[in-house]
Amino acid sequence: MDFPLKAAIELTAAQARVRAMTAEEMLELIRGLNARLGDVRPKAGPPVDAAPLDPRKAVREKSIVCLESGRPFRVLTRRHLAKYGLTPEQYRAKWGYPADTPLVCKALQRERRKKMREMKLWEKRGK
Template sequence: MEDYLQEALEIVKAQASVRTMTEEEITSMVQKLAAGIKAIAEGDVVESGAPVAVDPQKAIREKSILCCACGKSFKVLTKKHLATHGMTPEEYREQYGYKKKLPLVCKSLQRERRKKMKEMQLWTKRTTAKKK
């Protein structure tokens, strides 16, 4: 088991060097990879089509959002990605119990967008400089 764990740690280390990962994500990834590597080495069948159990309540994080269908991490869940699962954003929200208008983005990006919109104040009529 030690070799499998070492290989999994190397993979996760490489992944963590290119993106921010929480302690929970790192631990989970090491466990899954070690088990997967062990299963492959022992000749067991690894089912890649098995549904990934991601709790929808914990999927939206500070710097990432996890796809409840496949478990992959993103900053924004795009229409293009959801189409790979045969879903529209509306169907995705309904299936995983999210509110209809919930943005499928990480919390930090949502805050940035909200701040920028408040600064732009698009809901107010702008006065033109041509008034004389």
């Protein structure tokens, strides 16, 4: 069930608990609320008048904002970038990131670095 219809039913049920309503009144209220709530729902995608995000500010502590979609992620995956016809290498080049920049948030980058240091993969393992 989509959001406007579910919200309209819940609002009508709350109204029916407060005052006596006929079945026709409830149906009319549900139809009216569903139509009005459907009009209020925001359209998909980033706002048209929004200024593009600065690539230097896109990499944050707990998220990295995709400059193509405007949505925040912890990791910009190859699969997400493919929706926009880009590989990670093309994305970095398009937005001016160095080729070795990981497309992950700072916290996850730090966590991975710490784990690699603990594993010490560069040392030979003893018997």
